[in-house]
Amino acid sequence: MPGCSVEREVIGSSAQYRVSGKFEGACAWELAGRIEKESLGEIALDFSQCDEFVDYGIAVLASALLGAHGKVVHLKGLRQHQLRLFKYFGVDPDELLHPEAGAAAAAEAPLPASEVA
Numbered sequence: 447m448p449g450c451s452v453e454r455e456v457i458g459s460s461a462q463y464r465v466s467g468k469f470e471g472a473c474a475w476e477l478a479g480r481i482e483k484e485s486l487g488e489i490a491l492d493f494s495q496c497d498e499f500v501d502y503g504i505a506v507l508a509s510a511l512l513g514a515h516g517k518v519v520h521l522k523g524l525r526q527h528q529l530r531l532f533k534y535f536g537v538d539p540d541e542l543l544h545p546e547a548g549a550a551a552a553a554e555a556p557l558p559a560s561e562v563a
Contacts, residue, residue, distance in 0.1 A: 450496070452477055460488040466495035474503035478510035487517050494523025501531055508535035511542065518542070 450467035461484055463477065481489060493499070511519055511532075519542040521532070529539055 449473055452480065454480070456486070459486055460490060461486045462490045462492065464492045464495060466497075468498040468500070469493060469496045469503045470498075470500040471502050471506060474500075474506035478506055481510045481514055481517075481519075484514075484517070488520075489514070489517055490520040490522060492522040493528075496523070499525075499528055504528060504531045505535055508532055508537045511537050 449470045450465055450473040452473065453464045453466075455462045455464070463480065465473065465477065467473075477491070508531075521529075521539050521542065524532075524539070532539055
């Protein structure tokens with residue numbers, strides 16, 4: 447019996463993925479593959495129907511999201527723990543909504559002082 451199910455629905459120019467059941471490694475790898483192959487530029491990932499959420503799945507999914515250049519991703523139905531883990535793995539859920547804002551902020555950030563020996 448599969449741990450979770452992933453359903454895709456297209457609404458306008460957005461792909462909506464609804465994840466239900468136990469979100470674990472196998473499900474995360476499946477979802478990561480779908481994100482990589484997604485042709486639409488806007489993706490919504492809805493985890494509100496997940497019964498359990500294995501932290502390893504966040505590591506797998508975070509890697510896929512870091513590689514989803516040029517796509518706007520919305521994360522829905524996550525708790526504070528999952529949001530915090532995404533940040534630990536280098537994915538800021540707030541920046542996913544506005545990828546150009548994250549790049550602009552990084553460009554404007556001052557360079558760290560360097561030490562000369």
